[in-house]
Amino acid sequence: MPFAPSGLRPGVVVAFVLLDIVIILIAARLCGAAARKVGQPAVVGEIVAGILLGPTLLGPKLFELANPPDFLHCDVSNPATTADGSPFVASVSSCLFPAQARGVLGLLGQVALVFFMFLVGIEVNARTLKGKEKGIGLVSVGAVLVPVALAFVIAPILWNSDFVPGFGTDASPNRLGFTLFVGALLSVTAFPVMARILQEKGLTTSPMGATGIAAAGVVTILMFLIIASADGVAKEKDLLDIGRVWVIAAIYIAVMLLVVKRLLAPLGRSYARTGKLSPDAFALFIGVAVASGYVADRIGINVIVGGFIAGLVIPEPRPEMWRELTNRIGEFTAVILLPIFLAFSGLNTDFTALTAAAVPGIIVLVVAGIVGKLVGGAVFARLGGLSWAEGRVIGVLMNCRGLLVLVAALVAVEAGAISPLLQLGGVVMALVTTAMTGPLFDTSVAQLNTPGTEAEPEPEPAP
Known part of the structure; x- marks a missing residue:
């Protein structure tokens, strides 16, 4: 699928921000609770939650999306190439957390x-x-x-x-x-x-x-x-x-x-x-x-x-x-x-x-x-x-x-x-x-x- 860096419409950005907050809160609460169970402060689990939502776990090496669903708007939310000039590869993380929403x-x-x-x-x-x-x-x-x-x-x-x-x-x-x-x-x-x-x-x-x-x-x-x-x-x-x-x-x-x-x-x-x-x-x-x-x-x-x-x-x-x-x-x-x-x-x-x-x-x-x-x-x-x-x-x-x-x-x-x-x-x-x-x-x-x-x-x- 070709990718064009045209960007998301403002209304779609709002929708992604709301969805991302829900995902973050669920991950933070689960990982925070797991951290407390092993005697660690919740902040350790919350840091881990952020890492797991990023390219470490949900990136292209483990969760590449060769054909992202249309409702994720990956074709407009991500660039055609990365900073080093290589082709961009869509993933769960990049599609769920587009650059505009991350801002x-x-x-x-x-x-x-x-x-x-x-x-x-x-x-x-x-x-x-x-x-x-x-x-x-x-x-x-x-x-x-x-x-x-x-x-x-x-x-x-x-x-x-x-x-x-x-x-x-x-x-x-x-x-x-x-x-x-x-x-x-x-x-x-x-x-x-x-x-x-x-x-x-x-x-x-x-x-x-x-x-x-x-x-x-x-x-x-x-x-x-x-x-x-x-x-x-x-x-x-x-x-x-x-x-x-x-x-x-x-x-x-x-x-x-x-x-x-x-x-x-x-x-x-x-x-x-x-x-x-x-x-x-x-x-x-x-x-x-x-x-x-x-x-x-x-x-x-x-x-x-x-x-x-x-x-x-x-x-x-x-x-x-x-x-x-x-x-x-x-x-x-x-x-x-x-x-x-x-x-x-x-x-x-x-x-x-x-x-x-x-x-x-x-x-x-x-x-x-x-x-x-x-x-x-x-x-x-x-x-x-x-x-x-x-x-x-x-x-x-x-x-x-x-x-x-x-x-x-x-x-x-x-x-x-x-x-x-x-x-x-x-x-x-x-x-x-x-x-x-x-x-x-x-x-x-x-x-x-x-x-x-x-x-x-x-x-x-x-x-």
């Missing part, structure tokens, strides 16, 4: 990240961070500095045709930019997963928990600043342009924390009096989150940072605000929107493209990521005044990548700095490090209860 799914995924990190930001209690600035600063530096240093060690191993797009040609990225992108992949921490685990274990307000959560927030901001710098270096921008991103990011964060937070304070006082969040206040908070995500994206530090910073400026009483906003948007975001983002990442991941020659490089990437976080988190937590037992717990939590490494890898691929094979390595890192977090965390926390360690969490401060 909409990608947008929904970005909205999910804004709202999800908005709620995480609200959950951070500033009172538990007082007096812990040294520990927060050192853990933040260690959890970024050590992985980035390791990136410079392993980059020469990864600098080959498997992992560098356009390797050996004028189209290849700047080598320093490539190395910084690898450093960003290694420095990622799954901030939302860390916060949730510590909350479930009752350790959120302990010195270790408060330090870890705040440090993870700083690491997330630094990681996206590294990505923005890497993008600038890869595109051979001058140092002034690259430095401007850091300056503008600092101004943006200062304005949010010092100005916007004060402007929103009256809404907090009104909520404290009435115990209700009015529709106008709710709309304003959502508007702040979306606007913050937009500004962060335009700066180059990603919408996820914008959502988190917006959560930090929500006024007191924050615990009550968090419960109210979680009741309104939390479940919809976590159950509906986030699986869409994870599926979108999986649709762009093809494990069938993995070659034997690329396996050693991916192993090096994953091992470097694990070592950098475990060592950087533990050692610098100890330097910050925590015990070795607490440092090991922080190192384990910092090592968890969750969905954020998928965000970083997607940004790097879209920037033309890494190949889809290295993005696949990021997916492997997400699966391995997230899966190992639960068992390692339980073992490390058990050591907190041994004599001579700080075992008991501090009580939650009164609102």
Whole structure:
């Protein structure tokens, strides 16, 4: 069957988006439930669900469609040839998830990240961070500095045709930019997963928990600043342009924390009096989150940072605000929107493209990521005044990548700095490090209860 890249009509795109959401939700719930049955967080199953819906399982190597049914519109939704000029081969994945529908799914995924990190930001209690600035600063530096240093060690191993797009040609990225992108992949921490685990274990307000959560927030901001710098270096921008991103990011964060937070304070006082969040206040908070995500994206530090910073400026009483906003948007975001983002990442991941020659490089990437976080988190937590037992717990939590490494890898691929094979390595890192977090965390926390360690969490401060 010939394929013409004429595109789908808007009405058909809407139909495909609705169908795709249904498919994604079913796959995410089934795989998430399977992950929980084997003692893993649901996010591991949801990542796997996205991979299974993509070319890895439903692609042309296993599910080629020589004569696609007319109702799938494969003849107009896919190109005649692929990027390398070879004939396009229709498959279940490419026909069920056409490019036009994937674009909409990608947008929904970005909205999910804004709202999800908005709620995480609200959950951070500033009172538990007082007096812990040294520990927060050192853990933040260690959890970024050590992985980035390791990136410079392993980059020469990864600098080959498997992992560098356009390797050996004028189209290849700047080598320093490539190395910084690898450093960003290694420095990622799954901030939302860390916060949730510590909350479930009752350790959120302990010195270790408060330090870890705040440090993870700083690491997330630094990681996206590294990505923005890497993008600038890869595109051979001058140092002034690259430095401007850091300056503008600092101004943006200062304005949010010092100005916007004060402007929103009256809404907090009104909520404290009435115990209700009015529709106008709710709309304003959502508007702040979306606007913050937009500004962060335009700066180059990603919408996820914008959502988190917006959560930090929500006024007191924050615990009550968090419960109210979680009741309104939390479940919809976590159950509906986030699986869409994870599926979108999986649709762009093809494990069938993995070659034997690329396996050693991916192993090096994953091992470097694990070592950098475990060592950087533990050692610098100890330097910050925590015990070795607490440092090991922080190192384990910092090592968890969750969905954020998928965000970083997607940004790097879209920037033309890494190949889809290295993005696949990021997916492997997400699966391995997230899966190992639960068992390692339980073992490390058990050591907190041994004599001579700080075992008991501090009580939650009164609102």
